[in-house]
Amino acid sequence: GEDVEQSLFLSVREGDSSVINCTYTDSSSTYLYWYKQEPGAGLQLLTYIFSNMDMKQDQRLTVLLNKKDKHLSLRIADTQTGDSAIYFCAEKNDSGAGSYQLTFGKGTKLSVIP
Amino acid sequence: KAGVTQTPRYLIKTRGQQVTLSCSPISGHRSVSWYQQTPGQGLQFLFEYFSETQRNKGNFPGRFSGRQFSNSRSEMNVSTLELGDSALYLCASSEGQTRNQPQHFGDGTRLSIL
Numbered sequence: 001g002e003d004v005e006q007s008l009f010l011s012v013r014e015g016d017s018s019v020i021n022c023t024y025t026d027s028s029s030t031y032l033y034w035y036k037q038e039p040g041a042g043l044q045l046l047t048y049i050f051s052n053m054d055m056k057q058d059q060r061l062t063v064l065l066n067k068k069d070k071h072l073s074l075r076i077a078d079t080q081t082g083d084s085a086i087y088f089c090a091e092k093n094d095s096g097a098g099s100y101q102l103t104f105g106k107g108t109k110l111s112v113i114p
Numbered sequence: 115k116a117g118v119t120q121t122p123r124y125l126i127k128t129r130g131q132q133v134t135l136s137c138s139p140i141s142g143h144r145s146v147s148w149y150q151q152t153p154g155q156g157l158q159f160l161f162e163y164f165s166e167t168q169r170n171k172g173n174f175p176g177r178f179s180g181r182q183f184s185n186s187r188s189e190m191n192v193s194t195l196e197l198g199d200s201a202l203y204l205c206a207s208s209e210g211q212t213r214n215q216p217q218h219f220g221d222g223t224r225l226s227i228l
Contacts, residue, residue, distance in 0.1 A: 030214075031214065031216070033216060035219070040221075041221050041222075042118075042120075042204055042219040042220050042221040042222045043204065043206075043219040044219070045216055045217075045218055045219070048216055050214070088157065090157075095162075095169070095170040096170075098164070098169065098210075099162050099164070099169035099170035100162075101147065101159045101162060101170055101172070102147075102149075102157075102159065102206075102217060103159070104156060104157040105156075106156045107156065
């Protein structure tokens with residue numbers, strides 16, 4: 001079955017880079033996503049990558065995908081206190097009949113130390 | 115464009131009651147998915163609707179149901195509430211036609227069962 005694993009906590013100093021890692025199991029996953037959740041809020045889509053890509057960069061965010069190892073990472077450059085949040089990795093699974101559902105990891109809580 | 119809107123933001127109910135949650139998707143989006151978020155189980159897929167039809171359902175009991183209207187707005191209903199139904203219920207919308215369309219989430223409805 002599908003499963004997505006993430007480490008639960010990460011602490012970095014302001015200005016450093018953060019790297020959040022994720023592993024997934026469904027080799028048929030077509031898209032992989034990173035969402036951010038701040039306290040009391042829903043999920044904010046940060047970025048996503050198609051499975052035939054190795055890397056995607058979007059301003060301070062860099063996503064790396066190792067399809068062979070089923071490993072996904074999100075790098076945040078120049079991490080700011082406003083980046084403190086929970087980050088979720090998710091894979092998109094084909095449920096048939098044109099429907100897709102997301103399977104999420106448990107989330108990584110990023111704490112940025114001023 | 116306005117984002118995904120969920121109402122109400124907070125609800126308090128007692129065991130045995132029923133509840134209806136509402137979701138208005140982003141304009142033009144025809145797919146609406148619902149997820150339950152709890153500290154123990156994380157984010158779990160409930161169901162997905164597209165053009166008023168349920169296309170996919172997660173592993174939840176029949177007390178959880180939903181529907182979608184012709185304007186793509188969706189409601190989910192939980193009957194005979196149990197303490198374990200306390201959670202953040204998140205709605206997500208996407209254009210829903212092809213697999214490369216990401217899901218955008220609302221801020222959720224926080225349901226507390228007393």
